[in-house]
Amino acid sequence: MxxxxxxxxxxxxxxxxxxxxxxxVIPEIRNQAPGFDLVVVDDGSSDDTSAVARxxxxxxxxxxxxxxxxxxxxxxxxxxxxxxxxxxxxxxxDGQHDPANIVDLAQVVAAxxxxxxxxxxFRGRADYSIPWAKRTGMKVFAWVVSTITGQQVTDPxxxxxxxxxxxxxxxxxxxxxVDYPDADTLLVLHYAGFRTREAPVTIRQxxxxxxxxxxxxxxxxxxxxxxxxxxxLLREKTHxxxxxxxxx
Amino acid sequence: MxxxxxxxxLLLGLGVLAIAINMARTKRLRESYALLxxxxxxxxxxxxxxxxxxxxxxxxxxxxxxxxxxxxLAIIGLLLIIFLLSISISRNSxxxxxxxxxxxxxxxxxxRLQGQIAGQETPRPPAHEPPHALPSDEPxxxx
Numbered sequence: 001m002x003x004x005x006x007x008x009x010x011x012x013x014x015x016x017x018x019x020x021x022x023x024x025v026i027p028e029i030r031n032q033a034p035g036f037d038l039v040v041v042d043d044g045s046s047d048d049t050s051a052v053a054r055x056x057x058x059x060x061x062x063x064x065x066x067x068x069x070x071x072x073x074x075x076x077x078x079x080x081x082x083x084x085x086x087x088x089x090x091x092x093x094d095g096q097h098d099p100a101n102i103v104d105l106a107q108v109v110a111a112x113x114x115x116x117x118x119x120x121x122f123r124g125r126a127d128y129s130i131p132w133a134k135r136t137g138m139k140v141f142a143w144v145v146s147t148i149t150g151q152q153v154t155d156p157x158x159x160x161x162x163x164x165x166x167x168x169x170x171x172x173x174x175x176x177x178v179d180y181p182d183a184d185t186l187l188v189l190h191y192a193g194f195r196t197r198e199a200p201v202t203i204r205q206x207x208x209x210x211x212x213x214x215x216x217x218x219x220x221x222x223x224x225x226x227x228x229x230x231x232x233l234l235r236e237k238t239h240x241x242x243x244x245x246x247x248x
Numbered sequence: 249m250x251x252x253x254x255x256x257x258l259l260l261g262l263g264v265l266a267i268a269i270n271m272a273r274t275k276r277l278r279e280s281y282a283l284l285x286x287x288x289x290x291x292x293x294x295x296x297x298x299x300x301x302x303x304x305x306x307x308x309x310x311x312x313x314x315x316x317x318x319x320x321l322a323i324i325g326l327l328l329i330i331f332l333l334s335i336s337i338s339r340n341s342x343x344x345x346x347x348x349x350x351x352x353x354x355x356x357x358x359x360r361l362q363g364q365i366a367g368q369e370t371p372r373p374p375a376h377e378p379p380h381a382l383p384s385d386e387p388x389x390x391x
Contacts, residue, residue, distance in 0.1 A: 063352040067345060075349040178345060
């Protein structure tokens with residue numbers, strides 16, 4: 001068992017047009033999670049996200065064009081691997097992820113209880129109402145993942161995660177979706193032999209701006225999700241092999 | 249098939265061949281794709297010469313109306329080309345994603361180094377940074 005203080009730890013904040021939220025989110029994260037380095041991945045924002053983040057003293061990786069949530073997070077993973085971090089926590093820039101839970105998630109990984117700790121709003125609290133369609137979708141995918149992995153999963157869509165070094169390596173160059181890490185990502189981890197564990201977190205109402213789950217996207221999302229899950233099942237063996245490489 | 253129709257087909261086939269070869273020669277079309285279009289051109293070029301057999305083949309394959317066999321073959325050919333393009337776009341997207349990520353990481357590195365050179369207080373570099381990993385030590389893009 002390793003204590004958190006002995007580890008080099010990073011907070012990855014993917015941000016797309018979040019200049020309005022960062023001045024509140026970054027200081028709050030710093031307060032709640034001291035000792036973490038903080039990197040903001042500006043996903044091709046058209047506003048001042050990069051400048052604001054830099055002004056707040058964060059490390060900034062600014063992508064020349066918009067890649068999407070997963071692509072931005074993966075950039076953070078690459079950064080973590082290259083700079084030899086032991087552990088990284090992904091926190092959204094819109095203020096939805098309560099920074100008070102960052103250390104809790106990191107502890108789970110640091111203590112070796114899991115390779116990935118996933119913040120679950122259903123084990124913790126959701127301070128906003130989730131639309132029924134989205135809630136139903138989440139339940140269905142939670143059931144699918146729970147059934148396949150034989151482990152109770154309540155919040156497969158949670159992006160609030162802490163990951164250890166091996167998982168960072170596994171995700172940094174492959175195996176991570178460009179759009180949203182989701183139920184399929186949990187299955188990938190399962191087949192790769194990584195241990196995941198949910199921990200209670202609070203997901204709050206976003207401070208300002210537009211959520212990425214709006215408009216027609218939910219329909220595309222559901223179709224893509226089933227396909228992604230089917231593909232993971234077909235690729236079962238490949239993931240295991242790649243995980244072995246990441247561990248070596 | 250009338251002589252006139254055969255002539256049109258022959259000209260069309262030769263035209264496609266000429267354009268494909270020229271585009272490949274001037275490097276505006278990659279050889280792998282040029283090959284595809286050369287096949288299309290070749291098919292069109294020889295078609296007027298085998299048109300007479302077409303009726304027989306169509307009947308043997310269960311197409312009572314020969315042109316529908318032609319149409320089906322054309323559609324299959326087009327779908328194949330589109331499919332190959334989709335594969336190529338998927339590979340390109342993956343490569344572009346990697347490039348964008350690398351550009352972001354390199355930009356960060358440049359800014360950090362510029363800060364160091366200027367001797368200013370820059371965003372704090374990670375505590376004990378490893379000797380700089382060059383992209384070559386990473387798993388290669390399978391594409």
